[in-house]
Amino acid sequence: QQKVQQSPESLIVPEGGMASLNCTSSDRNVDYFWWYRQHSGKSPKMLMSIFSNGEKEEGRFTVHLNKASLHTSLHIRDSQPSDSALYLCAASRNTGNYKYVFGAGTRLKVIA
């Protein structure tokens, strides 16, 4: 069974600080990684995706992917209280079934 491990389970950062979240898949056939953000009481919404080795930046958010180690990380700079949420990592394969497997998530709290 495909598994996605996320760390840390929870994270507290000061407003304006940097938050770093990690995610690793145990499935060597995974090709795509996704980061979803879920605010309390809401449904998950896609934040960023990455399919190729390297780095991708969108505003304050940067995602890295190392396909050899099946590891992705999400970095949030200049963190804001509105970034406080559950961050979910998902992985999917390029071929065959179109299952999206999620990790347990990292709960981020940004304190003013």
Place this chain on the structure above:
Amino acid sequence: EAAVTQSPRNKVAVTGGKVTLSCNQTNNHNNMYWYRQDTGHGLRLIHYSYGAGSTEKGDIPDGYKASRPSQENFSLILELATPSQTSVYFCASTASQNTLYFGAGTRLSVL
């Protein structure tokens, strides 16, 4: 943005009763999914579908059935509900290998 509608939003059921959770999408997406979310487990896949008439087992299908009678509708059925099925259930849809769009969720309590 793609729209996914779940009903009901909240449901209280009795142990041994039958529960049907409904999901409707008007995005013409082929793929639809049912997840449950429990603290410490993230989102766990119950059933999914590639299109009308198809259903596939996810990672935790035991105790659940699914039905996809049309492109737009995907239902999750608990024939004999148990307290361990108390959870928040999310439906999602996507075109192949694309962003998942989630419904607002259904909070189910089985007493």
